[in-house]
Amino acid sequence: xxxxxxxxxxxxxxxxxxxxxxxxxxxxxxxxxxxxxxxxxxxxxxxxxxxxxxxxxxxxxxxxxxxxxxxxxxxxxxxxxxxxxxxxxxxxxxxxxxxxxxxxxxxxxxxxxxxxxxxxxxxxxxxxxxxxxxxxxxxxxxxxxxxxxxxxxxxxxxxxxxxxxxxxxxxxxxxxxxxxxxxxxxxxxxxxxxxxxxxxxxxxxxxxxxxxxxxxxxxxxxxxxxxxxxxxxxxxxxxxxxxxxxxxxxxxxxxxxxxxxxx
Amino acid sequence: xxxxxxxxxxxxxxxxxxxxxxxxxxxxxxxxxxxxxxxxxxxxxxxxxxxxxxxxxxxxxxxxxxxxxxxxxxxxxxxxxxxxxxxxxxxxxxxxxxxxxxxxxxxxxxxxxxxxxxxxxxxxxxxxxxxxxxxxxxxxxxxxxxxxxxxxxxxxxxxxxxxxxxxxxxxxxxxxxxxxxxxxxxxxxxxxxxxxxxxxxxxxxxxxxxxxxxxxxxxxxxxxxxxxxxx
Numbered sequence: 001x002x003x004x005x006x007x008x009x010x011x012x013x014x015x016x017x018x019x020x021x022x023x024x025x026x027x028x029x030x031x032x033x034x035x036x037x038x039x040x041x042x043x044x045x046x047x048x049x050x051x052x053x054x055x056x057x058x059x060x061x062x063x064x065x066x067x068x069x070x071x072x073x074x075x076x077x078x079x080x081x082x083x084x085x086x087x088x089x090x091x092x093x094x095x096x097x098x099x100x101x102x103x104x105x106x107x108x109x110x111x112x113x114x115x116x117x118x119x120x121x122x123x124x125x126x127x128x129x130x131x132x133x134x135x136x137x138x139x140x141x142x143x144x145x146x147x148x149x150x151x152x153x154x155x156x157x158x159x160x161x162x163x164x165x166x167x168x169x170x171x172x173x174x175x176x177x178x179x180x181x182x183x184x185x186x187x188x189x190x191x192x193x194x195x196x197x198x199x200x201x202x203x204x205x206x207x208x209x210x211x212x213x214x215x216x217x218x219x220x221x222x223x224x225x226x227x228x229x230x231x232x233x234x235x236x237x238x239x240x241x242x243x244x245x246x247x248x249x250x251x252x253x254x255x256x257x258x259x260x261x262x263x
Numbered sequence: 264x265x266x267x268x269x270x271x272x273x274x275x276x277x278x279x280x281x282x283x284x285x286x287x288x289x290x291x292x293x294x295x296x297x298x299x300x301x302x303x304x305x306x307x308x309x310x311x312x313x314x315x316x317x318x319x320x321x322x323x324x325x326x327x328x329x330x331x332x333x334x335x336x337x338x339x340x341x342x343x344x345x346x347x348x349x350x351x352x353x354x355x356x357x358x359x360x361x362x363x364x365x366x367x368x369x370x371x372x373x374x375x376x377x378x379x380x381x382x383x384x385x386x387x388x389x390x391x392x393x394x395x396x397x398x399x400x401x402x403x404x405x406x407x408x409x410x411x412x413x414x415x416x417x418x419x420x421x422x423x424x425x426x427x428x429x430x431x432x433x434x435x436x437x438x439x440x441x442x443x444x445x446x447x448x449x450x451x452x453x454x455x456x457x458x459x460x461x462x463x464x465x466x467x468x469x470x471x472x473x474x475x476x477x478x479x480x481x482x483x484x485x486x487x488x489x490x491x492x493x494x
Contacts, residue, residue, distance in 0.1 A: 004362045012348065077348075084346035088313050089363050090335040183277055262315045 001091040005099035010106075012077070013069055017107055020065060021114055024058040028122040031055055035124060055122040059115040066111050070104045070169050074176050075190070083262050093257045097173065097249065104169045105162065149227055156234035163241035170248035171197050177255030183263075201244065208240065264327070266291045266410050266441050267312065272321035274307050274465075281307040282465040284321065289441050291409070294455055296473070296484070297445040299462035300492050305445040306343050308462070309412045313340045326409060336365070339408035343415040343445075345395045349388035353381060353398055360402050372405035375431060393420045400428055404435040411442040417451055425451050449485040459484055461491060 031051025078086055078096065086096060120127035129135050143154035175194035182189040212233065215221045221229065265288040274282040282304045289295055297305050310316040312323050314330035325334040347356055353376065360367045376383055379397050387395060400416055416432070417425045425448075433455060436442055444452055459476060461469040468491065469476065473484055480487045 001363075008359060008362070012350070015350065081344055081346045082348055084315065084340075084342040084344070085348070087315055088335055088338070088340050090332050091363070092332050259317055260315060261317065262310065 001089075002095045002099055005091065005095055006102060009073075009099050009103040013073065013103055013107060016065060016069060017062070017111070020058065020062050021110075024055065024062060024114070024118045025121070027051060027054050027058060028118040031122040032124065035122075052122055055118055059118060062111045062115055066104075066108050069107070070172050071176070073104075074100060074173050075187075078256070079176055079180070079186075079262070087260065087262065093253055097252055097256065100173070101166060101169055105165050108165045108169075109162075149230055152231055153234050156231075156238055160234075160237050160241050163238070163245055166245050167201075167241065167248065170245055170252065171201070173252040174248040174255075177252045177259075180255060180259060180261040197248070212236075265289055265324075266326055267443070268324045269308070269312075270322050270324070272308070272311060272323060273319045274304075274311060274316060275319045280465050282311070282318070285462070285465070285467045286321075287460055287467060287470050289410075289443065289458070291441055292439050293457045294442045294444070295458045295460060296449065296452060296456040297443050297460050297462065298447065298449055298484070298488055300447055303462040304465040305462055306414050307465075309340070309414050309443070309445060312412055313338065337409040339403045339406040339411045341399055341403040341411075341413045341416055343418065345392065345399065347387050347395070347399060347402075350386065352384055352386050353390075354383040356387065356398070356402065357383065360405070364406055366407040367402075368405050368407065371435065372401055375401040375405065375435075379427070393424065396420055397424065397428070400431065404431055407437050407440075409437070409440050411436055411440060413442065413444045415446055416444060417446060417448055422451075429455060449488050453484050456484065461488070463492065 028051075031054075034047045034051055076082055078100070089096075116130070120130045131137075142150065144151050171194060175197055176190045178193040179186040179190035224232065267287075267289040269285055269287050272282055272285040273280065285304070285308060297308065299305050307316060311318050312325065312330060314335075323330055326337055328334050351359070357369060357372050357376075360372070361369050373383070376398070379394075379401070381390075381394060381398060381401075387398070390398065396416075397420065400413075403411065403413070411432075413432070417428055420428060429452060432442065432444070444456075446452060453473070456473045458471065459469065459473050460467060476484060476487060480490075482490070
């Protein structure tokens with residue numbers, strides 16, 4: 001059932017994202033072509049600048065759309081009228097949440113990568129920097145070609161990045177689900193819950209950071225082998241992100257499974 | 264064994280009791296009218312049976328299970344509102360039902376869509392409210408479910424379409440299945456009902472065979488409804 005839900009979720013969201021990606025690449029390619037025209041006159045430079053600005057605006061728009069769709073798909077497709085369809089499908093609540101979560105994370109990643117690619121196409125200097133010796137190749141070499149410790153750190157960083165995207169998506173889901181406790185003005189209630197979740201997360205994050213900064217003065221920390229001292233913060237961060245994601249997932253799951261209140 | 268059993272089912276919204284200790288047991292193969300005026304708790308009852316609302320107290324058992332993924336394979340539900348994604352075409356929503364419901368018949372759905380002259384290439388957002396409701400009913404009745412829960416299936420359509428819809432319900436449901444039809448338009452459906460449930464302010468005031476009710480009261484179900492719910 002999860003596979004079928006993923007298929008339909010990609011279809012529903014792809015019809016919004018794909019035209020935007022298309023527009024972003026068309027503008028980027030046109031800008032690249034215009035940048036090949038030599039000359040210093042305003043008639044040559046102005047279209048190049050406009051092209052870069054439009055590409056940048058479309059890059060920003062794709063990111064904004066990713067955020068809006070995360071909120072809208074959850075509220076409309078699960079908590080709105082379409083919820084009458086989704087919650088009467090013979091599938092589990094976990095499948096419903098996971099399908100939305102996986103598709104959102106995939107679109108965030110795709111949007112980020114494609115936005116950089118579009119910029120590289122539109123602005124030759126960025127493109128050259130990315131594919132040149134000092135660009136992506138060097139970053140990848142530093143991450144995966146400098147020994148096991150660095151590779152492990154790189155993998156931990158990538159996983160933590162993915163979990164932080166998932167955290168944002170799940171914070172929207174948890175806030176939307178908690179808003180079902182309110183019988184009126186659920187949109188406002190959801191926003192209030194999201195602010196509360198973000199504030200609590202920030203307070204906990206600050207406390208953990210303060211604690212981490214004092215670690216170097218701890219005896220047990222100074223006695224750790226060098227490899228462990230390098231890797232431990234990465235593993236701790238990953239564990240914290242996992243716990244934070246799990247808490248939000250469980251809140252969403254309990255609300256949708258035990259407290260569902262479609263009006 | 265009852266296909267649906269509600270035991271002392273209650274639901275509160277704030278200070279208002281939408282359902283108060285409602286208890287009924289529906290046997291297989293029955294067409295049941297869930298009758299009551301607006302706000303009597305009909306939709307709330309059906310939503311709880313579908314797991315869309317959590318009861319404040321009491322429980323619902325459908326074919327031996329609480330509402331969940333298992334019961335949803337055997338329950339075909341028509342909500343009282345338009346609930347299908349508007350961006351989809353009729354053909355896409357038929358594909359959606361085919362994907363998720365093993366008991367859904369595409370052939371039956373397309374035959375009924377053809378009978379009602381609904382173009383499957385049309386997007387749902389371009390259809391009139393009445394046509395959308397017909398599409399929804401077709402999708403629900405194209406399943407070979409054990410239990411059909413229909414919330415106001417004839418509320419939003421013109422009287423001419425009502426006969427077609429009632430015929431659609433009668434022709435397409437599995438004779439061993441049960442159908443619960445919630446409505447306040449009793450005269451239109453009285454002839455097809457085996458049993459009736461009267462709901463008043465969230466309480467089940469009468470539940471039994473339609474024939475027994477007519478015999479006891481000496482009037483039609485519609486007449487009795489008007490008597491019981493007189494303003």
